[in-house]
Amino acid sequence: MNKSVSLSLKSLFFLIVSIVILVVIILQLPTLLSYLKSDNDRINAILGIVGNIIGGIIGGIVAYYVAAYQIKKGNDQNNNTNLKQAHINLRLLLDEIDFNLQVFQIIESNSEDFQLEGKVSYLNKQLVNDQWNKILPSFADYISTEDFKDICELYRKIHFFKINSTTVNAQFITVTTTLIKK
Known part of the structure; x- marks a missing residue:
């Protein structure tokens, strides 16, 4: 010691x-x-x-x-407590991102079964951002700046998708799918 x-x-x-x-x-x-x-x-x-x-x-x-x-x-x-809380928040956030990735993979693997309207409807019902909305901004201190920017961009796209699902096109879905795979 x-x-x-x-x-x-x-x-x-x-x-x-x-x-x-x-x-x-x-x-x-x-x-x-x-x-x-x-x-x-x-x-x-x-x-x-x-x-x-x-x-x-x-x-x-x-x-x-x-x-x-x-x-x-x-x-x-206090620092140890904050680190543990950030770790828990990040694990929950990564789980949510994995779930959203699975939603996009289902759309991608069954792309011939879904028309654009069906994809939009399915994504609107299945995509989640609950953990993102609950998480404190201080968790950003525990991840790299690039990862934080990618996560922010992903959740901005998910938020945009949820409030503007009628204006979403196939290209937007493809870009978001690529971003979530990062």
Whole structure:
């Protein structure tokens, strides 16, 4: 397991300042010890203040690293969740594309049995774009730009076909069939 700690410029600055303060306190320790030998309330107050400052610095550093770690892990978990969702969406979309391909293959294999009106009617009833309509645009980050453009063009043609089925010709069906086979 790879455990590494990366320091930003800000955290490095705070670390250096903390070390300097700690070194100054350690260097002044003999002086503080000589004051401790005398029973003075002022010395006890100074020691309490120094203890609070050191405790605050150490607590702040620990809190900073814990918060940074939690944020990093939360972002990683969020990215993993998004990747899994995109994978599921792509699988559903590919299944829908495969179904539409089968619809076009049935038309192509039985082309002598279908007249243009029969092809249009069959395609209008059988072509689906439900998954495409449900999918979020962010799935495009997980596929190549060329594949995304091809899928968009295919679904634009299917959408055009569904709303303008009366104006569709044989050439349009052939072009869409070629596109879906990609």
